[in-house]
Amino acid sequence: MPEYxxxxxxxxxxxxxxxxxxxxxxxxxxxxAQQGFLVYSVRPRAALGLAPKSGRRxxxxxxxxxxxxxQFITLFRAGLPILKCLDLLGDRLTDAKLSxxxxxxRDDVKKGSLLSEAFQRQQIFxxxxxxxxxxxxxxxxxxxxxxxxxxxxxxxxxxxxxxLLSLIYPSVLVVLVIGLIVFLVTxxxxxxxxxxxxxxxxxxxxxxxxxxxxxxxxxxxxGAAITLALLILGGRYYLRTDAGRALADRIKAxxxxxxxxxxxxxxxxxxxxxxxxxxxxxxxxxxxxxxxQSVNSPLLQSALADAQKRVREGQSLSGALASTGLFPGLAxxxxxxxxxxxxxxxxxxxxxxxYEDDVNTRMQAALSLIEPSIMIFMGLFVAFVLVSLYxxxxxxxxxMK
Numbered sequence: 001m002p003e004y005x006x007x008x009x010x011x012x013x014x015x016x017x018x019x020x021x022x023x024x025x026x027x028x029x030x031x032x033a034q035q036g037f038l039v040y041s042v043r044p045r046a047a048l049g050l051a052p053k054s055g056r057r058x059x060x061x062x063x064x065x066x067x068x069x070x071q072f073i074t075l076f077r078a079g080l081p082i083l084k085c086l087d088l089l090g091d092r093l094t095d096a097k098l099s100x101x102x103x104x105x106r107d108d109v110k111k112g113s114l115l116s117e118a119f120q121r122q123q124i125f126x127x128x129x130x131x132x133x134x135x136x137x138x139x140x141x142x143x144x145x146x147x148x149x150x151x152x153x154x155x156x157x158x159x160x161x162x163x164l165l166s167l168i169y170p171s172v173l174v175v176l177v178i179g180l181i182v183f184l185v186t187x188x189x190x191x192x193x194x195x196x197x198x199x200x201x202x203x204x205x206x207x208x209x210x211x212x213x214x215x216x217x218x219x220x221x222x223g224a225a226i227t228l229a230l231l232i233l234g235g236r237y238y239l240r241t242d243a244g245r246a247l248a249d250r251i252k253a254x255x256x257x258x259x260x261x262x263x264x265x266x267x268x269x270x271x272x273x274x275x276x277x278x279x280x281x282x283x284x285x286x287x288x289x290x291x292x293q294s295v296n297s298p299l300l301q302s303a304l305a306d307a308q309k310r311v312r313e314g315q316s317l318s319g320a321l322a323s324t325g326l327f328p329g330l331a332x333x334x335x336x337x338x339x340x341x342x343x344x345x346x347x348x349x350x351x352x353x354x355y356e357d358d359v360n361t362r363m364q365a366a367l368s369l370i371e372p373s374i375m376i377f378m379g380l381f382v383a384f385v386l387v388s389l390y391x392x393x394x395x396x397x398x399x400m401k
Contacts, residue, residue, distance in 0.1 A: 002044065004028055007117075009038040009138075040138075041114060060124050062157060064095045068102070069150050076143055083109055115142075127293040128152075128273055135280045145280045152276040156269065159356050163265075166363055170370055177378045184385050186221050189214025192389045199392075206388040242298060249299035261362050266300050267331055268355035275348035284344075285312050299326070317344070331355070 006020045006028060022028035025042040032039045068089065075085040086106035093099040101122055108118035116134040119125050129149060136145030193211045196203060203211070217224075238244040252262045273294055277287035285308060292304040303324040310320035318336035321327045331351050338347025 005041075005043050006032070007040040007042075008032055009040070041117070043112075060126075061095065061097065062153065064098055065125075066150070066153050066157065068093065068095075068098060069146060069153070073143065073146050073150060076146070082115055082142075127290050128277060131277065131282060131286070131290040132280050135277075135282050138281070141281075148276055148280055152272060155272065159268075162360065163363060166367060170367055170374070173371065173374050177374055180378065181381060182217075182221075184382070185214050186217045189385070189389070190218045196392060204388070204391050206384070207392055210385065210388045246298040249297050253299060257362075257366055261359055261366065263326070264328065264355045264362075265359045266295065266297055267327060268352045268359060270295060270300065270304075271331070271348045271355070272352035275345045275352065278345040278348070284317060303327075328355075 002021070004020055004022055004025060006018045008018075020028060022031070022042075025044075028042050029039050071089055072085055075088060076082065080088075083106065086102060086109060090099060090103040090106050093102060101124065105115075105118040105122065108121065109115060113121075114134075114137060116130055116137055119133060120130045132145050132149045133142065136142030189210055193215055196207075196211070239248055253259050255262070270291060273291045274287055277290055278284065282290065288304055288308040288311060292301045292308065295301060295304070303321075303326045306324055307317070307320035310323060311317055315323075316336070316339055318332050318339060321335065322332045334347055334351050334354075335344070338344040338350075341347075
């Protein structure tokens with residue numbers, strides 16, 4: 001029998017895709033309908049090129065993707081058909097990377113694919129975006145769902161930009177301090193070592209230690225730089241693996257002060273994500289599955305997978321999240337209130353807003369302590385270097401007297 005790609009919703013509202021055998025598309029539709037499933041599409045497996053496209057290395061620019069969504073929603077709200085919207089945007093987008101992708105999506109829709117299927121095949125769009133389109137197609141409210149996603153994307157980008165901007169000054173300060181230390185140790189100290197080598201005077205202990213470090217650094221600076229570069233490249237490669245990302249997450253979570261900030265930021269992102277999905281009509285279990293695909297933290301993904309299993313077995317969302325031992329107690333309490341009042345999406349938005357503000361406040365407090373700490377360390381190190389280098393000169397001057 002021929003094989004077909006089947007897409008349907010089960011009794012719990014979860015979207016499933018399977019490869020099934022059947023005499024015809026209609027026979028499969030009738031069979032699934034008799035079993036109580038809602039069929040979205042039945043297509044020959046090899047037809048229309050519906051196999052997922054693999055080998056893509058393209059990355060999505062979220063800011064340009066935001067502009068695309070703004071334009072798409074404007075055209076769609078103006079009453080243009082989806083295919084016409086894609087035609088206009090595919091030919092007029094200024095983003096050289098996104099434009100050919102939109103044209104491929106347009107071609108897929110022309111061939112009969114659903115819009116969500118066409119976006120999913122590209123494998124570069126966020127899972128929440130594809131799921132939101134799928135919910136909009138199912139409910140007939142695609143415009144409202146896309147606007148809700150657009151609002152979510154704006155908030156996420158705004159929070160991310162705010163955090164990154166707050167980290168610029170400390171990062172520049174750290175780089176300058178490291179550069180100053182390298183210059184003093186590898187250039188200034190060896191010059192003084194040459195000066196003192198011409199004298200027979202006994203050097204103080206701090207001077208001897210500093211000169212030994214400086215001469216060793218001058219001799220091995222090239223090898224050390226190459227080794228450091230290789231370690232950085234190797235570390236970046238390792239952190240792209242599942243094991244590396246999981247290790248990085250465990251280190252982040254256990255880091256004093258910053259670990260708590262990182263965890264609260266992840267909780268805020270997750271709450272915003274779930275709120276957007278639930279507001280768009282996505283069932284809770286499917287929303288948790290999409291959220292686990294969308295978050296970048298393996299630690300959080302594992303916790304969500306465990307919580308999703310518990311929710312599927314009948315446990316409440318607050319109880320399932322509490323059982324992971326990862327989520328803050330206040331967030332659990334707020335989610336429990338949202339479940340009991342039937343306003344879970346609104347309460348999840350409140351959780352996100354609360355923890356975003358908390359993260360911003362704690363980041364500012366931490367940075368206000370880090371900056372003077374760096375300046376104090378730099379001042380003490382420079383003072384140690386100067387005193388150690390000039391102490392023999394003062395001793396020689398006293399001896400000449």
